[in-house]
Amino acid sequence: MYKYILRRLLLAVPVLVLSSLIVFGLMRVMPGDALTALMAESGNVSEKDLAKLRRDLGLDRPYYEQYGIWVWQMVSLNPGYSIFTNEPIAEALGKAIPVTVELAVLALIFGLVIAIPIGVLSATRQDTASDYAGRLVATSGLSLPDFWLGTLVITFAAIWFGWIPRLGYVSLWESPARNLQQFVLPAAVLGFRLSAATMRMTRSTVLEVLREDYVRTAWAKGLGERIIIYKHALKNALIPVVTLVGGQLGTLLAGTVIVETIFALPGMGRLTVEAILFRDYPVVQTNVMLVAGALVGLNLLVDLTYAWLDPRIRYQ
Amino acid sequence: MALARPRVADFRERAAEEVSRWAALRATVGRKPLGIASAGLIAVLVLTALFAEALAPYDPLAAQPEIRLAPPSWAHPFGTDDIGRDVLSRIIYGSRISLWVGLLAVGIGTFAGMIVGLASGYCEGRVDLVLQRVMDAVQAIPGLILALAIVSVLTPSTTNAMLAIAVVIIPGNSRIVRGAVLSAKQNRYVEAAQAIGCRHPRIVASHILPNVTAPILIIASIWLGNAILIEASLSFLGLGTQPPTPSWGLMLSSTGRAFMEQAPWLAIFPGLAISLAVLGFNLFGDTLRDAWDPRLRRDG
Numbered sequence: 001m002y003k004y005i006l007r008r009l010l011l012a013v014p015v016l017v018l019s020s021l022i023v024f025g026l027m028r029v030m031p032g033d034a035l036t037a038l039m040a041e042s043g044n045v046s047e048k049d050l051a052k053l054r055r056d057l058g059l060d061r062p063y064y065e066q067y068g069i070w071v072w073q074m075v076s077l078n079p080g081y082s083i084f085t086n087e088p089i090a091e092a093l094g095k096a097i098p099v100t101v102e103l104a105v106l107a108l109i110f111g112l113v114i115a116i117p118i119g120v121l122s123a124t125r126q127d128t129a130s131d132y133a134g135r136l137v138a139t140s141g142l143s144l145p146d147f148w149l150g151t152l153v154i155t156f157a158a159i160w161f162g163w164i165p166r167l168g169y170v171s172l173w174e175s176p177a178r179n180l181q182q183f184v185l186p187a188a189v190l191g192f193r194l195s196a197a198t199m200r201m202t203r204s205t206v207l208e209v210l211r212e213d214y215v216r217t218a219w220a221k222g223l224g225e226r227i228i229i230y231k232h233a234l235k236n237a238l239i240p241v242v243t244l245v246g247g248q249l250g251t252l253l254a255g256t257v258i259v260e261t262i263f264a265l266p267g268m269g270r271l272t273v274e275a276i277l278f279r280d281y282p283v284v285q286t287n288v289m290l291v292a293g294a295l296v297g298l299n300l301l302v303d304l305t306y307a308w309l310d311p312r313i314r315y316q
Numbered sequence: 317m318a319l320a321r322p323r324v325a326d327f328r329e330r331a332a333e334e335v336s337r338w339a340a341l342r343a344t345v346g347r348k349p350l351g352i353a354s355a356g357l358i359a360v361l362v363l364t365a366l367f368a369e370a371l372a373p374y375d376p377l378a379a380q381p382e383i384r385l386a387p388p389s390w391a392h393p394f395g396t397d398d399i400g401r402d403v404l405s406r407i408i409y410g411s412r413i414s415l416w417v418g419l420l421a422v423g424i425g426t427f428a429g430m431i432v433g434l435a436s437g438y439c440e441g442r443v444d445l446v447l448q449r450v451m452d453a454v455q456a457i458p459g460l461i462l463a464l465a466i467v468s469v470l471t472p473s474t475t476n477a478m479l480a481i482a483v484v485i486i487p488g489n490s491r492i493v494r495g496a497v498l499s500a501k502q503n504r505y506v507e508a509a510q511a512i513g514c515r516h517p518r519i520v521a522s523h524i525l526p527n528v529t530a531p532i533l534i535i536a537s538i539w540l541g542n543a544i545l546i547e548a549s550l551s552f553l554g555l556g557t558q559p560p561t562p563s564w565g566l567m568l569s570s571t572g573r574a575f576m577e578q579a580p581w582l583a584i585f586p587g588l589a590i591s592l593a594v595l596g597f598n599l600f601g602d603t604l605r606d607a608w609d610p611r612l613r614r615d616g
Contacts, residue, residue, distance in 0.1 A: 018453030026469055139602075143595035145545055147552045148568060148587030155576040155583060254460035258549060262573075272461065273553055276468040288465050292456040 004307055012296050019292040020074075024067050027285045057083070057282070070285070079286040084278050089286050092271060099169060099267035100256050103190065106183055107252060110191025111198060112245070116238075118195075119202025124229060126207060134199065141196030146255055150189045150262035157185070169266050186263040190255045194248055201244045205237040212236075239309055246302025253291055337530065340607040351603035357596030365411040372405035376562045385579045395581040397571045403581065406562035407589050413474060413563045414593055418543040421478045425485025425543075426536045430528070432486065433493025437501070438520055448494070451487035459484040463546055467555045474547075474563070477556040481543045489539075492531050500527035530608045537604050541597030548590045564590045 054060050057080075058069055073079045079089045122134035172179045209215060210233055218228045257269030264270075268287060275283035364371060374392075380400035388395045394403035436447045454462070466480035500506065501524065509519050548565030550556030557563035559570060564586040572583035 014449050015452045015456055018450055019456045022453055023457070023465070026465055029469055139595060139598055140591070143541065143545075143598055144591050145548055145552075145565075145587065145594070147549060147565075148583070148590060151568065151573055151576060151583045152587065155580050158577055159580065250455075250458035254458040257460060257464070258552070261553065273464070276464055277554065279468065284465060284468065288457060288461055291458060291461055292453075295458065296456050 001307070005304060008300055008303060012300055016293060016296055019296070020071060020289055021067075023285050023289050023292070024070060027281045028063060074286065074289060080282050082275070082280050082283050084275075084280045089283055092283070093268070093286070093290070096266060096268045096271045098171070099265055100253075100260070100269060102172065102179075103183060103186055103256055103259065103265065103267060104252050106187035107190035107194060107255070108245070110187050111194035114191065115195035115198035116202050116241075119199040120206055120229060120234065122199070122203040123206035123210065124225075134203070138196045138199040138203075141192050141194075141199070144193070146189055146193050147258045147262060149192065150186070150259055153185055153189060154262070169264075182263075182265070186259045186265060190252070190259050193255060194252060197248060197251075198241060198244060201241050202237065205240050206233055209233045209237045239306065242309070243302060243306055246299055246306075249298050249302075250295055253295065337608060341604065343607070348603060348606070350599050351606075354596050354599030354603060357592055358600055361411055361415060361593050361596060364408055365415045368408050368412055372402075372408040374402035374405040376401065376406045376409040377560055378402075385575060385582075387579070388581055394585045395579065397567075397579075397582055398575055403567075403585055406567060407564065407585055410562040410564045410567065410586065410589065411593070413557055413561065414544045414547060414590070417474060417478045417481065417547040418540045418597075421481035421543045421547070422485060422536050422539045424479075424482035425539070426489050426532060428482065429486045429489025430493050430532060432490035433528075434497055434520060434524070436490060437494040437497025438516070438524065440498075444494070447490070451490050454483070455487040459542075460546060460549055463550060464553070464555060467550060472550075472555040472558060474557045474561070477547050477550045480550070481546050484546065485539055485543070489532070489535055492535050493528050496528040496531045497524055500524045503527075534601060534604045534608060537597060538601035541594040541601065544590065544597070545594050 051060075058066055061069075070079075077090060079093075081088055082092065085092075118134045118137065122131045122138075125131050169182065170178045206229075210229075215228060215233055218232050223232075253269075256267060257273060259265070260267040260269040261273055268291070272284065272287040272291075274280075275287065378401065380396070382400065383392075383396050384398055384400040386392055386396040386400070392402050392404065394407065396402055397406070432447055432451065436444045457465070463477070463480035463484050466483060467476050470476040470479070503523070506519060506523050509523050514523075547556055548563070548568070551563045551565030552569040554566075554569065557566050559566060567586040568583055568590075571579075572586060576583050
């Protein structure tokens with residue numbers, strides 16, 4: 001197992017380095033540089049101020065030096081300042097990350113709670129009305145844009161119940177009730193979207209497992225349906241689901257961008273969109289890299305869990 | 317003569333495969349009601365985009381401030397927006413943007429992904445290692461966030477949104493093609509072609525490529541729905557199609573959200589259009605997979 005962990009860790013390093021090069025390169029292919037674009041929009045800045053700002057931000061140095069400095073800033077957890085607000089990026093992220101993490105965790109829980117029971121039901125009642133209904137819900141979850149679902153939820157909550165989710169974020173420690181009130185709708189919207197793929201995967205793996213010989217043996221022994229499904233089939237069927245959920249973390253993080261924008265939650269997603277709209281490139285490159293790093297780390301964790309659950313994988 | 321025989325056999329085999337592929341698709345579409353529904357949705361979308369001028373009752377850009385925010389009526393079945401433009405006409409014209417961006421982005425992304433996948437799977441070794449690590453690195457950044465970052469660098473527009481979506485598609489496609497190429501290489505006829513001294517481009521074009529078309533088509537049809545969704549998301553965030561061009565995502569964000577309590581139809585109809593288009597392509601992708609991927613077929 002240690003060898004496997006080491007090998008996986010070593011494989012993650014080049015991916016992270018390449019990702020950082022892509023993100024860094026992307027921010028540099030802008031016609032002119034970020035600052036010129038920025039100032040062209042605001043107008044009244046003199047050449048001298050521009051040169052000073054460029055020097056302060058290190059934009060006058062060669063690319064490899066800029067890259068080195070940036071990587072060092074990221075590694076030392078001090079990724080510089082926002083061009084717009086002048087606030088240290090680490091401070092802004094310190095406020096935004098807990099919001100996104102809470103949203104993502106709640107959405108994940110919500111998604112799994114819907115997906116697994118419906119997936120199992122769909123598989124055990126294959127080609128019946130409940131199977132079709134389950135699959136319809138799953139496919140619609142994949143097709144309904146989360147920004148539409150979010151907008152509709154807010155609109156109809158306001159029209160029908162006269163209830164408008166209170167804007168302005170309150171942390172979980174300050175007032176747990178108000179915090180959960182703020183998060184329940186966004187997490188449900190995001191979770192519904194996530195549940196679609198998990199539901200489909202659960203359905204197909206349960207179907208596959210139900211045709212295995214050992215399940216037939218269990219039937220032959222005269223065991224009840226519930227025991228066969230929940231004790232024998234589901235345990236094995238859930239292993240690929242764990243990987244799928246791991247693979248969906250990217251969708252989850254991308255989903256937070258939209259959902260946070262709609263529900264006015266001050267998380268990473270909204271911070272990134274605002275930074276992109278204002279071309280605040282230090283914030284953009286830090287956030288994108290952070291998301292990539294988090295994903296690589298989480299996927300590594302999922303792979304290790306998978307290897308731990310199924311020892312055959314380590315030896316491949 | 318020695319060379320002609322395998323070529324004829326190969327041709328026949330391929331022709332038989334093509335016929336059986338269409339027959340399989342027809343049979344699956346006929347058997348599954350959702351298959352027909354998805355084909356119908358796609359046909360409606362394509363026809364709407366093609367004949368937008370004839371179908372749209374009004375000019376999608378013509379403002380009539382005197383009837384602003386009018387609710388749905390016979391004259392304006394989907395109502396009017398904040399400056400009195402007909403929502404139905406804008407949705408009809410918006411189908412062009414969605415379909416155009418979807419098709420081109422998926423076309424470019426699939427083609428580039430196929431080249432990378434072919435190179436990676438056929439050459440193996442170092443080329444494979446390097447290409448796949450680069451693909452891993454691109455894939456490490458979530459699709460929408462990568463597309464957002466690309467568009468922010470290139471300035472927001474429909475074309476740039478399309479390019480960004482194409483880049484997002486490449487890694488996944490390359491991986492699927494790579495897998496299909498690796499398994500196609502195991503076939504004896506590829507070994508035979510190598511043994512009789514066929515050159516690499518010919519082996520790839522006539523022996524490997526026909527084996528990867530089915531997975532490419534399946535994944536492309538699934539990606540079409542996703543591409544439409546990403547374009548709509550980018551436009552929704554203000555980083556895709558720019559006003560006044562009618563784009564479904566933009567309609568939803570610009571007027572749909574601003575007037576959602578006064579005029580909910582501004583949010584309902586564009587969202588419905590996006591959902592139906594994406595649903596059509598998702599279901600069609602499922603149908604293709606059911607028809608062409610025997611492992612997932614119930615009676616297979």
